[in-house]
Amino acid sequence: MLETKIRAELQTKPILLMTHLVLGYPSFEENEKVIGAMAQAGVELVELQIPFSEPSADGPVIVNANAESLAKGTKVEQCFEFAAKMTGLYPKVGFLFMTYTNILFARGMDQFLERSLAAGLQGFIIPDLPIEESQDWRRNCHKAQMANVLIMTPTSTEARLKEIGQASTGLVYSVGRRGVTGLKTQFDLGLEAQIRRFKAATKLPLALGFGVKSPEDVAFLSGKADLAVIGSKLIELHQEAGVEAVGRFLGSLR
Amino acid sequence: MNQKPGYFGPYGGQFIPEILKATFDELVAVYQTARQDPSFWAEYLELMQNYSCRPTPVTFAGNLTQKLGGARIYIKREDLNHTGAHKANNVMGQGLLVKRMGKRRVIAETGAGQHGVATATMAAKFGFACTIYMGAVDVARQRPNVFWMEKLGATVVSVTQGSQTLKDAINEAFRDWAGNMDDTHYCMGTACGPHPFPEMVSWFQSIIGTEARVQIEKTAGKLPDRVFACVGGGSNAMGLFSGFLADKAVELVGVEAGGKGLETGHHAARLASKDGRLGIAQGYKTLFLQDEDGQMKETHSVAAGLDYVGVSPILAHLKDQGRVRFEAATDVEVMAAVELLVRNEGIIPALESSHALAQAFKEAPTLSKDQVILVNLSGRGDKDIFTIADAFGDQKWRKFIQEKARGYAGN
Numbered sequence: 001m002l003e004t005k006i007r008a009e010l011q012t013k014p015i016l017l018m019t020h021l022v023l024g025y026p027s028f029e030e031n032e033k034v035i036g037a038m039a040q041a042g043v044e045l046v047e048l049q050i051p052f053s054e055p056s057a058d059g060p061v062i063v064n065a066n067a068e069s070l071a072k073g074t075k076v077e078q079c080f081e082f083a084a085k086m087t088g089l090y091p092k093v094g095f096l097f098m099t100y101t102n103i104l105f106a107r108g109m110d111q112f113l114e115r116s117l118a119a120g121l122q123g124f125i126i127p128d129l130p131i132e133e134s135q136d137w138r139r140n141c142h143k144a145q146m147a148n149v150l151i152m153t154p155t156s157t158e159a160r161l162k163e164i165g166q167a168s169t170g171l172v173y174s175v176g177r178r179g180v181t182g183l184k185t186q187f188d189l190g191l192e193a194q195i196r197r198f199k200a201a202t203k204l205p206l207a208l209g210f211g212v213k214s215p216e217d218v219a220f221l222s223g224k225a226d227l228a229v230i231g232s233k234l235i236e237l238h239q240e241a242g243v244e245a246v247g248r249f250l251g252s253l254r
Numbered sequence: 255m256n257q258k259p260g261y262f263g264p265y266g267g268q269f270i271p272e273i274l275k276a277t278f279d280e281l282v283a284v285y286q287t288a289r290q291d292p293s294f295w296a297e298y299l300e301l302m303q304n305y306s307c308r309p310t311p312v313t314f315a316g317n318l319t320q321k322l323g324g325a326r327i328y329i330k331r332e333d334l335n336h337t338g339a340h341k342a343n344n345v346m347g348q349g350l351l352v353k354r355m356g357k358r359r360v361i362a363e364t365g366a367g368q369h370g371v372a373t374a375t376m377a378a379k380f381g382f383a384c385t386i387y388m389g390a391v392d393v394a395r396q397r398p399n400v401f402w403m404e405k406l407g408a409t410v411v412s413v414t415q416g417s418q419t420l421k422d423a424i425n426e427a428f429r430d431w432a433g434n435m436d437d438t439h440y441c442m443g444t445a446c447g448p449h450p451f452p453e454m455v456s457w458f459q460s461i462i463g464t465e466a467r468v469q470i471e472k473t474a475g476k477l478p479d480r481v482f483a484c485v486g487g488g489s490n491a492m493g494l495f496s497g498f499l500a501d502k503a504v505e506l507v508g509v510e511a512g513g514k515g516l517e518t519g520h521h522a523a524r525l526a527s528k529d530g531r532l533g534i535a536q537g538y539k540t541l542f543l544q545d546e547d548g549q550m551k552e553t554h555s556v557a558a559g560l561d562y563v564g565v566s567p568i569l570a571h572l573k574d575q576g577r578v579r580f581e582a583a584t585d586v587e588v589m590a591a592v593e594l595l596v597r598n599e600g601i602i603p604a605l606e607s608s609h610a611l612a613q614a615f616k617e618a619p620t621l622s623k624d625q626v627i628l629v630n631l632s633g634r635g636d637k638d639i640f641t642i643a644d645a646f647g648d649q650k651w652r653k654f655i656q657e658k659a660r661g662y663a664g665n
Contacts, residue, residue: 052548052549053416053549053550054416054421054425054536056271056424056429056536057273057429057432058429059429064415067416075547076548100535101269101534101535102535102542102544102548103547103548105534105548106531106547106548107548127271128270128271128537129269130268130269130271130272133267151271153272153275154273155273155274155275155276156272156276160275160276164272175273178432178433178434178435179429179432179433180429180433183433
């Protein structure tokens, strides 16, 4: 189970890394190389984003990656096959699917869950599937021992944070600011206070994402959050400097 | 069964990112309070009367009635609404809610540009900052509307993501809202999207149906036998239909974009074709034109305002209940309807509204002379001159543009 894995890793490390990539962008071959570099650098969790034509919670870098992947013809079936291969190659890494509700819904939520389980995934992050719309899905994930990760935000009320803290499984994903993925986050006292608010609302490990871009950011989060999420930065780095640069960057983060 | 608020049968809901949850809670509360408050609707009516030419008339299309030789044809004149379409009804209502919420900025998506112009107009009147998101493809084909939005003080952002049309503009507006909800309201233009937009927009548009019901009884001496409205997102249809939903004898007909023909796949008929499939996107559940993986498809219509992958969850439910019949009109049929109305009645219809006309003209001859049909003319067409002149292949217009271009090139 995802939570057990995270807790075990946290015994020996001050902070864990969760990275992200968009499947089929720039290609599955490149995805495979990047995941190799991530595993080499000791990344504990990887979000595999299945591209969607309407990625409304994402910022420009990831939106563009979604569109280009789909333009190259990426199918959900390929994503399952690729994920199964990766979980087999890198058993120490925990893999999660990140995508939007319609990708699950189009295939049938139950079938999507079954296929993900069979492919060795450990859970899901679905940003447009809030608590109110996901009762059945969360119950079925729980039965299958798959995590369904919910998101805490600075605009969430205390009562809402508690609700999320209880309904999420595996970990809680939190964002330190308003807006979409990839934009700048201020790593300052305000963020520290937000993280304390999130921590107080859940017993689960807490990840912080959106705008984590440097070793300094990760150092700032160390001891405050349990996981740092690096998404858009890696896609940009891969575009500009290739797989080796991604590996070096990840190696420098802790 | 409405198991949760915001659901219409299996359609609707609120599939939103967590960052917007508190904003939606606030909007739902303000909307529900306004709906309970008679002084709000009174303020709204006064605004629409003084600023937007309401009530818009119902016109008897006598020449066409005679020509087609069947039912008596009446037209609800939303083309005479301020800014030239029904869009103002929704926008001015949301503007009043924005004032109640104390926000200072509005954002909106637009396809054809009508909703963008209406929102920019409202922002100018109420003193709000305004940003309009518009697909790059639409920016290119709707320059006159972009020109007016900018003159009205709005910032127009050309959206280069995805298919660069209406749905992509909606995504981009949501992204803006996710970062700026504290002082910004997203003024959604149609009866789609997450709760409360479908029912809130339909409520503001119900002003059309409320007026029309009284007017048609007075002028035709009876309720209509059939009521026609075009369906893009569905707000003008919801507006007119709402006046007659309780009158079981009145048949309601929604007309979608048949594009190049339903069999070609190049259309935007989510309800009238077999191609619409239940899905969840842009914050709500409805029938979408999508592939087997759940990726949204490209749609086609001569009318940019009907060129959308989803449809109002309320209309999807009314279809299931058998209350509304859905048809599709092709681009070719639509252009013929434009010509008929212009030549016989001296009214220039928007291409969107002409879908409703096309279907009404098709059915009128099959009805008897004592029967009455009512068509929603949701917008006027003279501002679509570039598109309509193109669609007619008008050579004199073409020459004029070429000369104009040479003139600009010379400077």
